[in-house]
Amino acid sequence: MSEWEIIRQYTQRPPVDVVxxxxxxxxxxxxEPMRQDQSGYFQKSGNYYTIGVNANESPQRKRFxxxxxLGHYVLHRDLLQNGQHLDRLFSGPFEATSGPNRISPYHEVQANRFAADILMPAALVSQRFQRxxxxGAVAAEFGVSPSALKIRLKNLNLIA
Ligand SMILES: [Zn+2]
Known part of the structure; x- marks a missing residue:
């Protein structure tokens, strides 16, 4: 089974089981508990990968x-060298603060788009929102923050 097929199995219905x-x-x-300005990390060690999430954040934020x-794993793991790619401050611009790698702000945007795609699959989210x-109700159903859902719905042209 391909990676995408595996991911699809976990993203068929809300709330998507990202973990x-x-x-x-x-x-x-x-x-694990992290500093307040840290959201999580992606760590590569040879063929072993770890995703770390700040335990102090809200459930919605942890999922995001x-x-x-996971987006970094699927899209960028070949760009990353061994070590930790740390993500800070999700609401603002991403600041990648890890060792030597070729991850740029563009890759952060890609990882965010990936996250929105898998947590709020277009077909599912449109169907539920139109119903x-x-x-608020749809955000709760998908386990995402209302603000993340609003951005998604705007991008799908479902709200102005
Ligand atoms: Zn990142």
Whole structure:
């Protein structure tokens, strides 16, 4: 089974099981207390990968961070050298503060887009929003923050 097929199995219905997908791909998932300005990290050690998420953040934020780091695994792991890629401050611009690697702000945008795609699959989110017409209710169903859902719905042209 390809990686995408594995991920798809965990993203069929809300709330998407992002940690399940991470584990099914053989990646170690950890939640640990981090500094307030740190969201999570993606760590590569040869063929072993770890995704770390700041245990102090809200469940929605942890899910978004986990999905963002999964994006680095799927899209960028070949660009990364051994070591830790640390992500700070999700609300603002990303600041990648790890050792030598070729991850740029562009890759952070890609990882964010990946996270939105898997946590709020276009077809599912449109269907639920058109039925419920309620950002808060749909956000709760998908385990995402209302602000993340609003951005998604705007990008899908479902709200102005
Ligand atoms: Zn990142």
């Amino acid at each position: 399940g997908a991470i584990r099914a791909l053989g990646i170690l998932y950890r939640e 961070t986990a999905a963002h780091e 419920l017409m309620d950002v």
